[in-house]
Amino acid sequence: MEITIKIFRYNPEKDKRGHYEVYHVEGDENDRVLDILEYIKGNHDGTLSFRRSCAHGVCGSDAIRINGRNMLACKTLVRDVGEKITVEPVLGLKIVKDLIVDMEPFFDNYKHVLPYFINNSPLPEDGRERLQSPEDRARFDETTKCILCACCTTSCPSYWANGNYYGPASIVTAHRFIFDSRDEAAAERLQILSETDGIARCHTAYNCTEACPREIKITKVIGEVKMAMVTGKLD
Amino acid sequence: MTKNHQFDVVVVGAGGAGLMAGLYASKTAKTAVISKLYPTRSHTGAAQGGIGAALGNIEEDKPEWHTYDTVKGSDYLGDQDAIEFMCEEAINAVLELEHMGLPFDRTPDGKISQRPFGGHTNNVTGKPVRRAAHAADRTGHMILQTLYQQCLKNKVNFLDEFQVLDFIMVNGKTAGVVAVELSTGELHVIHAKAVIFATGGHGRIFEVTSNAYAYTGDGAAILLRHGIPLEDMEFFQFHPTGIYKLGILITEGVRGEGGVLINGKGERFMPKYAPSVKDLASRDVVSRAIYTEIKEGRGVNGKNFVYLDIRPETVNKFAAEDGRTNIDGSKYNLTAEQVLAKLPDIIDFCRVYLGVDPVTQMMPIQPTAHYTMGGIPTNKFGEVVIDDKNTPFPGLYAAGECACVSVHGGNRLGTNSLLDLVVFGKYAGLKAAEYANQAEFEKLPADSESATKAQLEALKNGSGRENVFKLSNELKKVMFADVGIYRNEKDMLSALEKVRELKARFKDVTVTDTGRIFNTELLNAWELGNMLDVAEVIAMSAANRKESRGGHSREDFPDRDDKNWLKHTLIWNKDGKLEIGYKPVTITKHQPKARVY
Ligand code: SF4
Ligand code: SF4
Ligand code: FES
Numbered sequence: 001m002e003i004t005i006k007i008f009r010y011n012p013e014k015d016k017r018g019h020y021e022v023y024h025v026e027g028d029e030n031d032r033v034l035d036i037l038e039y040i041k042g043n044h045d046g047t048l049s050f051r052r053s054c055a056h057g058v059c060g061s062d063a064i065r066i067n068g069r070n071m072l073a074c075k076t077l078v079r080d081v082g083e084k085i086t087v088e089p090v091l092g093l094k095i096v097k098d099l100i101v102d103m104e105p106f107f108d109n110y111k112h113v114l115p116y117f118i119n120n121s122p123l124p125e126d127g128r129e130r131l132q133s134p135e136d137r138a139r140f141d142e143t144t145k146c147i148l149c150a151c152c153t154t155s156c157p158s159y160w161a162n163g164n165y166y167g168p169a170s171i172v173t174a175h176r177f178i179f180d181s182r183d184e185a186a187a188e189r190l191q192i193l194s195e196t197d198g199i200a201r202c203h204t205a206y207n208c209t210e211a212c213p214r215e216i217k218i219t220k221v222i223g224e225v226k227m228a229m230v231t232g233k234l235d
Numbered sequence: 236m237t238k239n240h241q242f243d244v245v246v247v248g249a250g251g252a253g254l255m256a257g258l259y260a261s262k263t264a265k266t267a268v269i270s271k272l273y274p275t276r277s278h279t280g281a282a283q284g285g286i287g288a289a290l291g292n293i294e295e296d297k298p299e300w301h302t303y304d305t306v307k308g309s310d311y312l313g314d315q316d317a318i319e320f321m322c323e324e325a326i327n328a329v330l331e332l333e334h335m336g337l338p339f340d341r342t343p344d345g346k347i348s349q350r351p352f353g354g355h356t357n358n359v360t361g362k363p364v365r366r367a368a369h370a371a372d373r374t375g376h377m378i379l380q381t382l383y384q385q386c387l388k389n390k391v392n393f394l395d396e397f398q399v400l401d402f403i404m405v406n407g408k409t410a411g412v413v414a415v416e417l418s419t420g421e422l423h424v425i426h427a428k429a430v431i432f433a434t435g436g437h438g439r440i441f442e443v444t445s446n447a448y449a450y451t452g453d454g455a456a457i458l459l460r461h462g463i464p465l466e467d468m469e470f471f472q473f474h475p476t477g478i479y480k481l482g483i484l485i486t487e488g489v490r491g492e493g494g495v496l497i498n499g500k501g502e503r504f505m506p507k508y509a510p511s512v513k514d515l516a517s518r519d520v521v522s523r524a525i526y527t528e529i530k531e532g533r534g535v536n537g538k539n540f541v542y543l544d545i546r547p548e549t550v551n552k553f554a555a556e557d558g559r560t561n562i563d564g565s566k567y568n569l570t571a572e573q574v575l576a577k578l579p580d581i582i583d584f585c586r587v588y589l590g591v592d593p594v595t596q597m598m599p600i601q602p603t604a605h606y607t608m609g610g611i612p613t614n615k616f617g618e619v620v621i622d623d624k625n626t627p628f629p630g631l632y633a634a635g636e637c638a639c640v641s642v643h644g645g646n647r648l649g650t651n652s653l654l655d656l657v658v659f660g661k662y663a664g665l666k667a668a669e670y671a672n673q674a675e676f677e678k679l680p681a682d683s684e685s686a687t688k689a690q691l692e693a694l695k696n697g698s699g700r701e702n703v704f705k706l707s708n709e710l711k712k713v714m715f716a717d718v719g720i721y722r723n724e725k726d727m728l729s730a731l732e733k734v735r736e737l738k739a740r741f742k743d744v745t746v747t748d749t750g751r752i753f754n755t756e757l758l759n760a761w762e763l764g765n766m767l768d769v770a771e772v773i774a775m776s777a778a779n780r781k782e783s784r785g786g787h788s789r790e791d792f793p794d795r796d797d798k799n800w801l802k803h804t805l806i807w808n809k810d811g812k813l814e815i816g817y818k819p820v821t822i823t824k825h826q827p828k829a830r831v832y
Contacts, residue, residue: 117336
């Protein structure tokens with residue numbers, strides 16, 4: 001089938017502002033949008049720039065806007081979006097070149113929520129693992145899936161309005177530790193999230209949940225963190 | 236234009252091995268981790284099924300059994316001293332990951348859960364043993380995230396999205412690396428006493444692969460250009476179960492949970508090839524079995540794929556036939572809910588890419604190029620060794636998939652890749668810091684970056700008669716077809732010739748993007764140069780080894796030949812020409828014998 005793909009282009013070394021270019025390529029309904037971008041880069045225009053690595057939705061490199069919605073180019077097939085495709089960079093982060101945006105602010109927000117395991121108690125005396133029941137392990141399973149692709153944060157109207165908002169991805173990461181029975185810094189993280197640019201900026205708009213390629217129920221996750229803040233309980 | 240930095244230790248690559256090395260080196264030495272990707276994008280994150288360690292959490296297991304299984308899996312080409320070391324270290328390595336917060340799945344009594352995997356056996360009964368510690372089917376993802384998080388906690392320095400382009404060597408010692416900062420196009424000279432390469436594999440030279448785009452053999456190619464040899468490059472692992480056509484990995488954990496392979500006639504065929512452990516034989520054995528089924532006309536609808544079946548009714552039927560039981564002796568019974576809970580990512584991949592639901596439908600699969608057993612020669616401390624006497628190169632280290640210790644020999648056992656990068660990443664980091672703390676900086680030559688500049692200029696100023704994308708596709712096709720699962724003299728020599736032709740044509744490519752900022756076209760062209768160099772070494776080593784062993788299966792020499800070939804291949808680049816040498820395999824306890832599963 002013939003695929004018509006309209007791609008946002010911006011070369012900071014030449015262009016004052018971005019524009020769109022349209023390409024017509026032969027493709028298959030099972031092609032990934034990433035395959036089409038690669039094909040165009042290889043055969044039509046080598047300057048087309050985007051990030052990618054794993055090509056199957058596990059590394060988080062290629063969050064882009066496809067027909068107006070945030071998706072991973074490698075996890076979106078032509079059959080999901082049709083043969084007329086518009087591809088643009090995600091919103092809310094500075095465009096560096098074509099589909100590449102500046103990810104630094106996103107990772108800075110991530111670093112804000114103490115995104116690492118904290119447990120200062122002595123290890124079990126036999127040197128073995130800290131025990132955790134399957135139920136306690138299941139409590140935070142969902143948020144361990146996050147690949148830090150930024151699809152959620154860059155679909156969030158509150159983040160667009162205020163880039164200081166830590167954003168849903170950071171809250172997802174915080175949740176992964178707050179609800180891990182082995183971690184000891186839940187209170188500190190909840191404190192951080194109660195700052196002005198923390199969870200209060202979320203107005204439960206659901207965009208993030210719809211955007212997540214890992215199908216994490218982000219709005220629910222945020223609700224759980226909010227509840228923990230209010231009740232001081234972690235169940 | 237060029238910027239300068241100085242660190243005691245530089246780690247190149249931020250996958251599991253690089254992060255572990257960075258974590259350990261930075262405890263005592265000023266360290267930087269440089270990576271062409273954001274660390275969390277690294278290919279370690281794609282590893283699924285588990286990390287092997289004889290924790291014995293569910294049933295009896297011992298490091299000695301893990302050692303023997305690894306030696307046997309390697310088809311006796313692995314160095315047994317290094318394998319013993321890795322398998323003994325395995326238990327503490329996995330416990331350390333748990334202490335760092337890694338969310339392993341749990342047994343009912345709260346311990347780290349373990350599942351069966353190909354080639355993991357109880358050495359007394361010969362039956363599969365539960366050795367693979369896992370976090371659902373995203374164990375690699377959890378290792379990558381956990382290690383990155385620990386690096387942040389310990390304030391490790393990162394240079395993200397910097398591509399290392401060259402190694403600087405002065406007076407036969409390590410002096411640093413040259414890198415380009417992708418967001419600005421600026422070159423950076425990074426002066427260092429010790430450099431650790433942890434750049435991963437090169438599966439992208441094959442048409443059907445589970446490997447990320449980033450897997451272009453950068454570290455191996457850079458060092459090859461500097462006269463460092465590459466070891467056992469003919470040994471490449473084809474994983475039996477990649478998604479048909481796409482090559483995306485379907486973990487061996489599927490078979491660990493009871494999944495079986497089914498041919499086009501609806502028959503389970505593995506018992507024919509591996510009567511004892513059947514679908515859980517070593518990867519090379521299973522890949523060859525699939526290939527044979529297809530070649531003999533038993534692919535599905537005459538096509539080149541077979542099915543992997545994890546539907547509970549199929550699993551339970553065969554589990555009953557095999558006499559598989561739960562640990563308490565009760566009947567093994569897999570439910571749809573358990574499939575969903577234990578293999579969520581696999582289910583997701585199949586639904587997204589195939590429109591197939593594995594709970595009710597079979598998955599079409601074919602072998603996919605998966606893992607580089609060979610690589611930069613090292614000893615068990617990650618020190619790069621450059622000759623048949625294992626002489627270390629001062630200040631140079633390698634770990635993870637780019638390195639060849641060799642613990643995987645002719646064929647890697649499932650779950651040993653994650654183990655390899657945690658164990659040897661750690662020791663490379665420790666050793667590099669120890670070295671740096673007693674060594675002086677070598678004086679940098681004034682023109683450290685001139686070779687890199689010339690290389691990039693050449694790519695920008697070629698005649699433009701050739702196209703990177705096209706050359707790269709030609710390379711992938713010929714390597715997959717002619718230096719793939721089954722090999723023979725004629726095909727390999729013609730592949731070698733083809734690779735050399737492509738290398739010549741590569742001089743005529745030109746990069747159309749003349750910009751500095753995120754010039755990914757230039758980067759891709761440079762990566763193709765690495766793939767071509769590495770592919771030439773592979774084709775040459777493969778044509779040279781006149782026997783079948785592990786992942787290297789020759790139609791014209793179908794048997795293993797320990798008399799002539801129980802030795803490692805080394806290949807050096809001497810002024811553009813490749814030279815072959817050998818070094819002995821270290822054998823401690825396990826004398827080679829026939830390999831039956
Ligand atoms: S639910 Fe909250 S975080 Fe998610 S998109 Fe809406 S405002 Fe943003
Ligand atoms: S929560 Fe989902 S959308 Fe957000 S960064 Fe993680 S994986 Fe991406
Ligand atoms: S390329 Fe890795 S998520 Fe798309």
